[in-house]
Amino acid sequence: MSGPKAVLVTGGAGFIGSHTCVELLEHGYEVCIVDNYSNSSPAAPTRVEKVAGRPLLGVYEADVRDRQALSAILAENTIDAVIHFAGRKAVGESVWIPVDYYDTNVGGTTSLLRSMRENGVHHLVFSSSCSIYGEAARVPIDEQAPPRPTNPYARSKWMCEQIIADACRQHPELAAYSLRYFNPIGAHPGGLLGEDPRGVPQNVMPYLMQVAVGRLERLSIFGRDYATADGTAVRDYIHVMDVAQAHRIALERLDEVTGLDILNLGTGVGTSVLELVRTVSATCGKSLPYDIVERRQGDVAELVADPGAAARKWGWRTTRSLATMCRDAWRFQLLNPAGFDDDLPEPAAVPTARSFGTPDLTTRTPAN
Known part of the structure; x- marks a missing residue:
């Protein structure tokens, strides 16, 4: 993707999303955030702007399952690519409320793909998870390891990947990266951005x-x-700033991708x-x-x-x-x-x- 582009970041007020927004702004991208603040703070976008020294293109309070709202946001801001973070992410919680996880993670992804299609947006970076591998037969785990998800959270992420792959097969102009990262921790080194989940932390x-x-x-x-x-x-713990950088690189390399490409992000x-x-x-x-x-x-x-x-x-x-x-x-x-x-x-x-x-x-x- 040559030159500055407009990027929609779903879940952009969350832990990884907010750090990725800083990375994008610092590299010349125009960034629009969509978040329903179910596990994040409305204060985060203000801090993103302060850290990056640049304003966001827009900040919208909306749920990714609201296709009408997403389509309006994509159209209003002439979005070129999407990074999709929005979703539930706790293994333990997913065991207790599995339907909620499928509703949010799978439903949000299908809503987003439809909205992108309606607005001619053909570049996607999906926030996936190492949990898809489950009890791997061999460690360290490479991308060829068969999926063996052991909980609803992991299964929801695997389902999303399959849906994106099917969408890419049906619509060859759609190019996507799925980044299976391991355990992001840390914070921005300046101390203004970090992990601040609502309620009792699940991680x-x-x-x-x-x-x-x-x-x-x-x-x-x-x-x-x-x-x-x-x-x-x-x-495998990985610094959130390394994860953010990888998402920016994935955007830059999407022109090289046909269909869905899957990559691990970890330290080894x-x-x-x-x-x-x-x-x-x-x-x-x-x-x-x-x-x-x-x-x-x-x-x-x-x-x-x-x-x-x-x-x-x-x-x-x-x-x-x-x-x-x-x-x-x-x-x-x-x-x-x-x-x-x-x-x-x-x-x-x-x-x-x-x-x-x-x-x-x-x-x-x-x-x-």
């Missing part, structure tokens, strides 16, 4: 951050009897939940309390990416260490102890890992 890093600032008492670690080094689940390094707790504790300078509880339905033992395909196709790899992810997440939480409900803070100077007491993990190598 481990924002939960740990709220324990660290006293909003929550202690973390529950789901299971310590997995076949891993310390018995806790192992995940696995970290157990207990290792993450220790690293976060070192970062914030205090031991964070936790309890070991029963396994959570739908979880798997190990999800670690083989990121080689993105490196071969794009020449792209992640650049930020686990220490940096924890440091940036902690800076956001320190500056925003009540999340986006706080007044807009001034950007913070970037401290070194040493000043935060964070162990240097930059020399860790990807698993073979």
Whole structure:
């Protein structure tokens, strides 16, 4: 996609969406946000503009399942491409309310595809998930691993990919990337943007951050009897700014794509939940309390990416260490102890890992 383009970002006020909007604005794109704020804050777009130093093309409160609203937004802003983040994303919650997950994730995607078709928009980057792989037979996991989703969230993402693939077959002008990223954490290094879910966090890093600032008492670690080094689940954590950069690169490379192309986004390094707790504790300078509880339905033992395909196709790899992810997440939480409900803070100077007491993990190598 040559030259500045207008991009619609669904779920653009959310954690990954807001950071991606900054990345796009800083690279000359015109950016329009659609979000229903079910798990995000209306304050996020204002912070996006402050961080990027540029205004957004538009900000709309709407649900992606509202096809009439989406079509009007696409038409009004002459959109060239869409990055689709909007959806529910918690494994545990999806087990309890599966129909809600299918309604939002699958229904939102079909609504978006129809609206794009009606308005002649033929470029799409879809926010997918490593959870599609489930209990993979081999780790690290490459894109050829067969899908084995173990929970409604993962199944909804896999269904969306199949729907997009079918749409591409029916309409050859449609080109799409599905980015299966592993576990995004961290925050923008300036401290104005980070992860601030509504209610009790459903993901481990924002939960740990709220324990660290006293909003929550202690973390529950789901299971310590997995076949891993310390018995806790192992995940491939990736900095949200690396994820944001990859979405921008995907937009730039869509002209090379025919149909749907699927890529993993990850570091290739696995970290157990207990290792993450220790690293976060070192970062914030205090031991964070936790309890070991029963396994959570739908979880798997190990999800670690083989990121080689993105490196071969794009020449792209992640650049930020686990220490940096924890440091940036902690800076956001320190500056925003009540999340986006706080007044807009001034950007913070970037401290070194040493000043935060964070162990240097930059020399860790990807698993073979």
